[in-house]
Amino acid sequence: MQISSRFTIAIHVFACIDVFKGDYKLTSDFLASSVNVNSVVIRRILQQLKAAGLITVARGSGGASIAKSLDEITFLDVYNAVECVEEGELFHFHENPNPNCPVGRNIHRVLDEKLMRVQNAMEAEMQKITIADVVEDTQRYIQEQVK
Amino acid sequence: MQISSRFTIAIHVFACIDVFKGDYKLTSDFLASSVNVNSVVIRRILQQLKAAGLITVARGSGGASIAKSLDEITFLDVYNAVECVEEGELFHFHENPNPNCPVGRNIHRVLDEKLMRVQNAMEAEMQKITIADVVEDTQRYIQEQVK
DNA sequence: ATGAGTTGTATCTGTCTTTGTTACAACAAG
DNA sequence: CTTGTTGTAACAAAGACAGATACAACTCAT
Numbered sequence: 106m107q108i109s110s111r112f113t114i115a116i117h118v119f120a121c122i123d124v125f126k127g128d129y130k131l132t133s134d135f136l137a138s139s140v141n142v143n144s145v146v147i148r149r150i151l152q153q154l155k156a157a158g159l160i161t162v163a164r165g166s167g168g169a170s171i172a173k174s175l176d177e178i179t180f181l182d183v184y185n186a187v188e189c190v191e192e193g194e195l196f197h198f199h200e201n202p203n204p205n206c207p208v209g210r211n212i213h214r215v216l217d218e219k220l221m222r223v224q225n226a227m228e229a230e231m232q233k234i235t236i237a238d239v240v241e242d243t244q245r246y247i248q249e250q251v252k
Numbered sequence: 253m254q255i256s257s258r259f260t261i262a263i264h265v266f267a268c269i270d271v272f273k274g275d276y277k278l279t280s281d282f283l284a285s286s287v288n289v290n291s292v293v294i295r296r297i298l299q300q301l302k303a304a305g306l307i308t309v310a311r312g313s314g315g316a317s318i319a320k321s322l323d324e325i326t327f328l329d330v331y332n333a334v335e336c337v338e339e340g341e342l343f344h345f346h347e348n349p350n351p352n353c354p355v356g357r358n359i360h361r362v363l364d365e366k367l368m369r370v371q372n373a374m375e376a377e378m379q380k381i382t383i384a385d386v387v388e389d390t391q392r393y394i395q396e397q398v399k
Numbered sequence: 400a401t402g403a404g405t406t407g408t409a410t411c412t413g414t415c416t417t418t419g420t421t422a423c424a425a426c427a428a429g
Numbered sequence: 430c431t432t433g434t435t436g437t438a439a440c441a442a443a444g445a446c447a448g449a450t451a452c453a454a455c456t457c458a459t
Contacts, residue, residue, distance in 0.1 A: 310456080
């Protein structure tokens with residue numbers, strides 16, 4: 106199973122908000138046309154990012170803006186905001202191993218720590234990458250294309 | 253989205269095969285009763301592990317066995333065998349960002365390298381953990397419970 | 400050769416998640 | 430009060446996953 110596109114869409118949205126702030130009003134419609142998905146999809150993601158305290162959304166008048174400095178928003182923050190997984194568990198464990206089997210009885214405690222190591226490795230790397238990195242690279246590419 | 257339980261089931265199956273080899277015939281029915289899922293689910297996973305060259309399955313007479321030494325089978329090998337994701341991509345990218353938007357036009361190349369770093373971090377950790385580690389811990393727990 | 404036990408695989412089902420879409424009340428501001 | 434927007438509900442379509450039944454193909458002991 107893949108991590109849902111909500112994650113890459115959310116990153117895209119952050120990039121748009123920062124790149125176009127001042128020049129355009131960042132409505133869900135505007136963002137939807139850059140990402141190329143339905144505006145409700147954008148609004149749903151905006152709600153999740155808002156609930157996580159990463160952005161603010163102006164009800165009525167419209168427009169989204171980023172609530173923190175860009176280098177304080179990591180990929181992990183975004184991931185946790187939009188990836189609504191039970192308990193934040195990356196791995197789905199089979200629920201009912203047989204307690205009467207010596208292996209079934211112990212598999213959970215054997216694996217839990219190992220799976221956590223893998224998840225931690227992934228999350229640690231996610232924590233090293235910020236929206237600031239994304240915006241910086243995006244601006245550089247845009248500049249190159251202007252020439 | 254979570255990584256499907258096929259992965260933890262596959263690890264469980266490896267542990268069973270090694271712990272019970274010699275004492276029991278490792279049929280899909282036997283394994284299914286330890287994992288506590290339908291035997292067809294086990295057979296499907298056994299096929300994937302077999303296709304990856306990690307186990308052999310005796311058609312007709314029945315029984316599975318491990319094809320390599322335990323410390324040569326990493327979590328990543330098992331993950332790649334059972335997690336049938338397109339191109340091995342952990343992240344699902346939104347397909348059609350708007351090419352007429354400066355951000356939409358560049359988001360892919362900006363993100364691809366960053367997402368790959370995250371995926372690599374996860375896979376690197378998976379490569380450090382082997383079935384030998386699992387069996388060792390499992391045996392230790394079993395011994396403790398015998399006392 | 401035959402029967403018993405097993406694998407390999409197809410098929411169908413139910414459930415869940417994701418995404419797309421329409422619709423509309425709540426809201427802000429000119 | 431009109432216009433543009435957000436927040437959210439409701440529903441549909443598609444896909445993944447896991448459970449279940451069924452059965453042909455296969456192996457081996459008798």
